[in-house]
Amino acid sequence: MLGQLPPALQRLHLPLRLKLWDGNHFDLGPSPQVTILVREPQLISQLTHPSLDQLGAAFVEGKLDLEGDIGEAIRVCDELSEALLTDEAEALPQRVSHDKSTDAEAISYHYDVSNAFYQLWLDQDMAYSCAYFREPDNTLDQAQQDKFDHLCRKLRLDAGDYLLDVGCGWGGLSRFAAREYGAKVFGITLSKEQLKLG
Template structure:
């Protein structure tokens, strides 16, 4: 029995993709548009060393497994298979075969896998700075190839299904601005500001004095340059710093777009209370982040995402976030789920990476480009299948008992 046949026995005989293995075996849908190639015994060694998604990810990142054709189509073709679903006879057979490959084909962990430099306390300032740098301080140019002109690395809001990614990112920033009721002369704090998209949008289109903070030095440098080039230096600023170290207070609004995923469950009370302390009475917070669909899932991501994409990331159900906001300085006034929009956003990023593949590889390295190709396609599928969601939650810091909100939403 060839190794292609083994994979077919695990995944099912009705696969819509073709599987080819280094031993010459073939299975699945012959001559399909998408093909999984097991290029080397090293792929099996990775599976032996780390059974499951981590071993598969390592094998793909290192090039021992290749996906020919569209990655999203390939992932969508494979059913979710747990070890318990594999018949006992096949499990025993695989264990024996894989043990031999691990012995004769030892593997090294791909260089792009995150390895903490020191054992810092989870979500301490030092550790947060390290893991944010790992993901975001890759190369601004690499992110330009993936994200496009908007340089926004968070869920866009599509006004229509045929809107471009840039139009949808503009709509996202504008929706946040409208929910916050931004007006000329006000002050905005954008925590976890990325490359400054929200900061520049608020300054340019609403006349707001906006301060953004990010733990990524490369993001801050890119944003400050973009602010100067757009003539917004009198209104906008991005600093390389932890949101916990912002000394200023008296902001009219706070936006947090894609930061809460990095905060951690235990830190949510201090996170929301610190943001409330930054606001004037009646000020608003818009919290935009990825969430779990319900409370039955753990906070920690899978091993692939945790090792290769967002170390120390934690996702909570929206109810947990709403309760934390309510208990720590905010009255929640509105929330909405935008998970379908994130699937569309990721489809746009995947298309950008595929279109710019050669230059993205030259800029960020082949291993990293392969990781991004895999994780973005997998995340697109996750949002489509309701494995994860994206919620915007709007809260206000009461001025006595006055929420300073209209009777009906004005945005």
């Protein structure tokens, strides 16, 4: 079954262990510091053609988990993602490349229409992602605040913790985490309009 893993995973030399639901494991390098726990057999077939979206969804759904130091996990997962993207790029040579300039143009095209346009239909904090309706009759403003609170609780934020909000949009989550949880927040956006309002 481990032979079904994509070649990029088999070639890696990372301090990473892939541990299966049945206790079997596969080390992707010497002295594993981080372990990815695969909790469901169906996930192995997704790993044969992995995408970060699939892996993120599997983590949220409890199909996989991580063990190890968080700093090391981030470093290893970054290298893992790079390897998977490189493997995909080799399989699909016409893949669109990203650089700061083209990404900034794409962001500007989408978000720099005008803040007034987005204020017509977003909540008071301009959250541009799905809301969390705890009750069916909650307002959009309340549902977005509840989402921010839900995220902060899942992150277990405490006063003085640091939060890096990449793609922070208009800064709603950043402001909420600083105001309600006392977090020290750094938000990043490539949009000039978002930066102007945030």
